[in-house]
Structures are given as structure tokens and as C-alpha cells.
Amino acid sequence: xxxxxxxxxxxxxxxxxxxxxxxxxxxxxxxxxxxxxxxxxxxxxxxxxxxxxxxxxxxxxxxxxxxxxxxxxxxxxxxxxxxxxxxxxxxxxxxxxxxxxxxxxxxxxxxxxxxxxxxxxxxxxxxxxxxxxxxxxxxxxxxxxxxxxxxxxxxxxxxxxxxxxxxxxxxxxxxxxxxxxx
Numbered sequence: 001x002x003x004x005x006x007x008x009x010x011x012x013x014x015x016x017x018x019x020x021x022x023x024x025x026x027x028x029x030x031x032x033x034x035x036x037x038x039x040x041x042x043x044x045x046x047x048x049x050x051x052x053x054x055x056x057x058x059x060x061x062x063x064x065x066x067x068x069x070x071x072x073x074x075x076x077x078x079x080x081x082x083x084x085x086x087x088x089x090x091x092x093x094x095x096x097x098x099x100x101x102x103x104x105x106x107x108x109x110x111x112x113x114x115x116x117x118x119x120x121x122x123x124x125x126x127x128x129x130x131x132x133x134x135x136x137x138x139x140x141x142x143x144x145x146x147x148x149x150x151x152x153x154x155x156x157x158x159x160x161x162x163x164x165x166x167x168x169x170x171x172x173x174x175x176x177x178x179x180x181x182x
Contacts, residue, residue, distance in 0.1 A: 003053050003151055009106050010052035011071050013039070013115065015081060016102035020119050021095075028086070028093035030061060030127035034134050035118055037063040041137070041154045043114040050151065051111045058143040062134035066148070072096060 017035050021027030036054070043051050056063040065071075075081040081098045104112060122130055134140055139153030 003050055005053035005055070005067070006106075007052075007067070007071070010054045010065070010067055011075060011080075012102045012104070012106050013052050014068065014071055014096070015075065015098045015100070016104065016115065017119065018081065018096040019098045019102060022097065024123065026088070026126045028088065028095045028127060031122070031125075031130055032096060033064040033068065034062055034127075034130040035115075035122060036065050036068070037134060037137075038122065039115045039118045041139070041151075042118055043111060044151055044154045046114060047110060051107070051114065056139075056149045058140055058145050058147055058149055060145060062131040063137070063140055063149055 013036065014032070017039070018027075018032055021032060021035070024031065037056050040050050040052065040054065040056070043049070054068075055066045057066050072081070072083070075096070075098075076083055080100050081096050084095045084097050086093045086095055107115075122133075125133070137149075137153070138156035139149035142153060142156075143149050
């Protein structure tokens with residue numbers, strides 16, 4: 001399993017995702033963090049390797065890349081991006097705005113496909129919804145605030161939530177097929 005960190009690839013990934021989030025009204029810093037997280041962990045699940053290898057830490061509102069702030073600063077200092085603060089429903093929203101297109105040549109085709117899939121699947125969701133989705137990830141659940149989320153948690157199963165409806169359906173299927181319920 002390949003997990004090495006590639007700073008250049010991470011910087012280009014940040015630029016690409018930030019560029020794609022420009023038309024997303026909820027595409028501020030929180031959503032950027034979660035898209036990066038889901039892209040890395042989804043790619044790891046699909047291909048047994050990460051895209052950039054950036055580490056993610058558990059924060060109260062979900063996973064965030066440890067390397068994001070220094071990489072964002074370098075992108076801003078070099079003129080590759082700027083940080084804008086916008087009003088979003090009366091609250092400040094920080095948004096990274098690329099000044100140049102990301103260099104997509106640093107990515108393999110399947111890496112770009114994973115990033116695009118994650119962006120498409122999270123499109124239309126608010127930052128709060130994406131944060132709540134990230135809280136369902138075993139890696140976020142199993143770590144303490146400030147700890148690194150181990151990449152190995154990408155392979156842990158999601159716990160099955162038991163609801164009154166799922167209990168009723170389970171009992172119905174068990175009765176139909178003469179199975180014992182747990």
C-alpha cells in the first residue's frame with residue numbers, strides 16, 4: 001500500500017478542488033477539507049494507494065488535512081491562489097480562489113477520476129451535511145480531536161445503524177424465510 005506524502009501533488013489537488021468548488025455556494029474551507037479527505041480515502045479504498053498522502057487530523061467539524069495551512073500559504077504567497085472571505089448566511093466563509101489552473105499532469109487518470117467522483121457525489125450538499133457525513137467514517141469516530149486519522153481505517157466497515165424501521169424489516173424477512181433474528 002503506497003502512503004508517501006507528495007507535497008506538489010497535494011498542492012495541485014488543493015488548487016483543482018478549490019477551482020471546482022468556486023461555483024458551489026457552500027464551497028468554502030470546510031467543504032474543501034472534506035472533499036480532500038473523501039478523495040484520499042475513497043482512492044485508497046478503490047486502488048490501495050493514496051493520491052497525495054496528506055495526513056488528516058480529527059477536528060470537531062470533521063477531518064482536515066494537516067498540511068493544508070502551510071500549502072495554502074505557499075499557494076497564496078506564490079500568487080497561485082488568494083483567500084477570500086465571503087458572507088454566507090451571516091457567517092464568514094473562507095474560500096480559496098485559484099489564480100491559475102491546477103497542473104493535472106501530476107495525477108494518474110484514476111486519481112483524477114476519484115477526485116471528480118467525490119466532487120460529483122458531494123455536489124449540492126452543504127458544508128454541514130458533508131461534515132456530518134465525514135463523522136460517519138470509522139477513522140473519525142475512532143480517533144480523538146487532534147489525532148491523525150490512520151489511513152488503515154479506510155478499510156473498516158461502516159457500522160450498521162439499527163432503527164425501528166430496520167428492526168421491523170429484519171423481523172419481516174426473518175419470518176418470511178423462517179430465519180432466527182438476533
